[in-house]
Amino acid sequence: MTGSNKPFDKKTLHERLDVNFALRAAGLGVWEVDPTTNLVIWDDQCREMFGLAKDNLLPYEQAIQYIHPEDVEGVKKAVAWAMNSESGGDYDLTYRTIGADDGLLRWVRFSGQGYFNEAGQVIRLAGIAQDVTLQMAADQNQPHLLASFEQSPVGIAMITDNQKLIFQMANPLYSALAGRNPQELVGKPLLKAIPELAGQGFDELLKRVMRTGEPFMAQEARAEIRRGDQFDFMYVDYHVQPQRNSIGTITGVLIVTIDVTNQVLARQKVAESEAHLQLLRDTVPAMIFYLDAEQRYQSYNGVFMDWFKVNATEAIGKTVREFLDEQAYKSVRPYLDKAYGGQQTRYELHAPSRMNTDRWLSIVYTPHLAEDGKVIGVIVLSTDITQQVLARQKAQESEESLRGAIELAAMGTWEWSMSTGIITYSESLKRLFEFNQDFIEGDVVYNPILEQDRAHVEAAMGRATTPEFGGLLDEEYGIITQQTGRHRIVRAQGKMYFDASGQPRKMLGSMRDVTEERELQLALEQLVQQRTEELAAANKELASTNEELEANNEEYAAINEALEEANRLLSRSNANLQTFAYVASHDLQEPLRKIQQFGDLLKTRQASLSGDEVVYIERMQSAASRMSTLIRDLLNFSRIATQRDTNSSVALNAIVEQVLITLEMVIAETNAEIRVEPLPTIQGDDSQLTQLFQNLIGNALKFRRPSVAPLIQLTAQILEADELPPSVKPTRVAKAYYRIDVADNGVGFDEKYVDRIFQVFQRLHGKNEFAGTGIGLAICERVAVNHGGAITAHSQPGQGATFRVYLPA
Numbered sequence: 001m002t003g004s005n006k007p008f009d010k011k012t013l014h015e016r017l018d019v020n021f022a023l024r025a026a027g028l029g030v031w032e033v034d035p036t037t038n039l040v041i042w043d044d045q046c047r048e049m050f051g052l053a054k055d056n057l058l059p060y061e062q063a064i065q066y067i068h069p070e071d072v073e074g075v076k077k078a079v080a081w082a083m084n085s086e087s088g089g090d091y092d093l094t095y096r097t098i099g100a101d102d103g104l105l106r107w108v109r110f111s112g113q114g115y116f117n118e119a120g121q122v123i124r125l126a127g128i129a130q131d132v133t134l135q136m137a138a139d140q141n142q143p144h145l146l147a148s149f150e151q152s153p154v155g156i157a158m159i160t161d162n163q164k165l166i167f168q169m170a171n172p173l174y175s176a177l178a179g180r181n182p183q184e185l186v187g188k189p190l191l192k193a194i195p196e197l198a199g200q201g202f203d204e205l206l207k208r209v210m211r212t213g214e215p216f217m218a219q220e221a222r223a224e225i226r227r228g229d230q231f232d233f234m235y236v237d238y239h240v241q242p243q244r245n246s247i248g249t250i251t252g253v254l255i256v257t258i259d260v261t262n263q264v265l266a267r268q269k270v271a272e273s274e275a276h277l278q279l280l281r282d283t284v285p286a287m288i289f290y291l292d293a294e295q296r297y298q299s300y301n302g303v304f305m306d307w308f309k310v311n312a313t314e315a316i317g318k319t320v321r322e323f324l325d326e327q328a329y330k331s332v333r334p335y336l337d338k339a340y341g342g343q344q345t346r347y348e349l350h351a352p353s354r355m356n357t358d359r360w361l362s363i364v365y366t367p368h369l370a371e372d373g374k375v376i377g378v379i380v381l382s383t384d385i386t387q388q389v390l391a392r393q394k395a396q397e398s399e400e401s402l403r404g405a406i407e408l409a410a411m412g413t414w415e416w417s418m419s420t421g422i423i424t425y426s427e428s429l430k431r432l433f434e435f436n437q438d439f440i441e442g443d444v445v446y447n448p449i450l451e452q453d454r455a456h457v458e459a460a461m462g463r464a465t466t467p468e469f470g471g472l473l474d475e476e477y478g479i480i481t482q483q484t485g486r487h488r489i490v491r492a493q494g495k496m497y498f499d500a501s502g503q504p505r506k507m508l509g510s511m512r513d514v515t516e517e518r519e520l521q522l523a524l525e526q527l528v529q530q531r532t533e534e535l536a537a538a539n540k541e542l543a544s545t546n547e548e549l550e551a552n553n554e555e556y557a558a559i560n561e562a563l564e565e566a567n568r569l570l571s572r573s574n575a576n577l578q579t580f581a582y583v584a585s586h587d588l589q590e591p592l593r594k595i596q597q598f599g600d601l602l603k604t605r606q607a608s609l610s611g612d613e614v615v616y617i618e619r620m621q622s623a624a625s626r627m628s629t630l631i632r633d634l635l636n637f638s639r640i641a642t643q644r645d646t647n648s649s650v651a652l653n654a655i656v657e658q659v660l661i662t663l664e665m666v667i668a669e670t671n672a673e674i675r676v677e678p679l680p681t682i683q684g685d686d687s688q689l690t691q692l693f694q695n696l697i698g699n700a701l702k703f704r705r706p707s708v709a710p711l712i713q714l715t716a717q718i719l720e721a722d723e724l725p726p727s728v729k730p731t732r733v734a735k736a737y738y739r740i741d742v743a744d745n746g747v748g749f750d751e752k753y754v755d756r757i758f759q760v761f762q763r764l765h766g767k768n769e770f771a772g773t774g775i776g777l778a779i780c781e782r783v784a785v786n787h788g789g790a791i792t793a794h795s796q797p798g799q800g801a802t803f804r805v806y807l808p809a
Helices: 019-025 044-049 060-064 069-082 133-147 172-177 202-212 261-283 302-308 326-340 386-408 427-433 451-464 515-551 553-603 611-642 652-662 664-670 686-702 776-786
Strands: 028-034 039-042 057-059 090-098 105-116 122-131 155-160 166-170 216-227 230-244 250-259 287-292 297-300 345-350 360-369 375-384 411-417 422-425 439-441 472-480 487-498 504-513 648-651 673-676 681-684 711-720 736-743 790-795 801-808
Touching: 019 028, 028 044, 039 044, 039 060, 044 122, 057 060, 060 069, 069 090, 069 105, 105 133, 155 172, 172 250, 202 216, 202 230, 202 250, 230 261, 287 302, 326 345, 326 360, 326 375, 360 386, 411 427, 411 611, 422 427, 427 504, 451 472, 451 487, 487 515, 504 611, 515 553, 553 611, 611 776, 648 652, 648 686, 652 664, 652 673, 652 686, 664 686, 681 686, 681 801, 686 711, 686 736, 686 776, 686 801, 776 790, 776 801
Parallel strands: 673 711
Antiparallel strands: 028 039, 028 122, 039 057, 090 105, 105 122, 155 166, 155 250, 216 230, 230 250, 287 297, 287 375, 345 360, 360 375, 411 422, 411 504, 422 439, 472 487, 487 504, 648 681, 711 736, 736 801, 790 801
């Protein structure tokens, strides 16, 4: 609809008035200075007052450069005083600017208000601005302007001769609007001076005014003017007034023209912005509403209606107290008081009962200030932060659980700042080292470390400070406690974090007291050594007995009896060793299971944990997993040594197929090729044989060469007893033996270590190169021995390895 047929908007004038539109229509701009960042933020109107073509955000010191040199000091003092809490925050100053891009001199008036926190510190200086160039010019030069046609602030021209329309006068501003200079206009007919006006009706209009004597006024008329070699358009307000001589005869017309192009274009932008703003209010996923000076709802968006289940007018005119229940109003009133006191306020609130939902809200009150600084309303923005609040609560719960898990695992955490050199640590580490202080300096951090360990710890720390080594630290060393001087063994793990330039920034890590673990390991090793020595002594005694048997057959019976007694002692000794290892390993599993269970519980909540907390959990579980693997391998070794059931018929091809199923994920990840030829069926224990082949194939997959897909081949052949290599000593005599080869193309090893690799806890590679416990091949040897056979290996570094298992046929 148009004209009188369009229904009148039923909303009140206050509701229909857009603040941004009102500011622009009044020629006002808005600005703000952020004292924290020292940045000036302003709209297009303020930017144009400084003659800038762009930059609505720039440093304060840069903005000062565009102020007239004579006014700079006064502006700085006024700003400084407005940011002083004793001033009350008032700011109102008129000064001159020199256009940064257009070079024009302007008079501007900037007025505003400083906002302070409870401590009296300024947090914001903001306000409005206006171009007052014309007013200042009028105040200073009005007598001259009225007398000077040449300096008129509007375009003025006089045209005579109602047929030819000759320019008699044209001031510079009118000439500039026409894209000419005065000499190109004065004395020339209108359409010859400005030929592009032909067809736009302007000449006919002037003739009609001269003919009828009726003045004509037009607003925002569009005109096309040639400027140089190009045509341009503009919008003007102009007034055509007939001029008469002393006897009343019309002698010409006076044309007064004002360029309103910027205002028209600005209004068009306002209309576009209004449409965008309305779209934003309707689509933003937040509740937005406006309260007037009496805390009455004046407008709100669709989210408000959805959350409160109201229509577009149900809450209009009601106060906050009337709309919400009394209890909810008591909760929000302190924040409303701050907002109506002129302070922007933020807070979190559980949804009032009227919403009838379990929701947490983040609410921001922004005061709406009049030109005199008085609060005339409050703009409210409320967003749903339920998920953030729940996540924060879960994070707090996870942090408490993490602390409990760390304490349970007897672990401590530490942080080393590279910039300050300060090392801070948890309470558990403070107790472990018997420190009195809560932190130590970096130059004394190595003092508690045993002298023999200090150098390698310093070297490891040096490597961790360089990105090429991954920034990782994992060292085990001895310490002396500060108060009692006790010797303890600790394992420190950490990760260095680097800045954008690759410089070390800080290291975060954990530490665990492993003294008891190492003492237990030492005891086990000593026990194994003791039993080995006993076995060697028994073997020596057996050899001596054999010599005596050959020398004296009469003593054969006695010597044989002594030999049997020695074997019984040896068997009992080995049985005791195996039982001890089994019981010790089994009892060690219980605390590790607790560590892993707590770790799993924490990992289910890792979405709410920080990056450092996740790293601690992963390191804790990694350490527990490695210890668990070691214990599990010890248990397997113990079971294999104590359990021998080799009376079942076992098809080795079926065993290998099951192993390949178990290892199928690793096989797929490494792109390995497994070739299995027909294998025999033997008498044995299927579980032990499964472990034998799983360890051999698993090692072939593990010890692969980088960038080379593993190739593993399993073959079998039968050998007569006299065809066995001299170094192969099966534990059961048979006429023939199966030789089963497991060959790979991996990293290989030096054959001088062939006897060592089948010993318990023996490794040829560092744990950082290949994971493992050093028990797998010992288990393989035990399985071969249990089945009356033997195992050996052949290899060259970088050329793969072949493990040969000999089993009775």
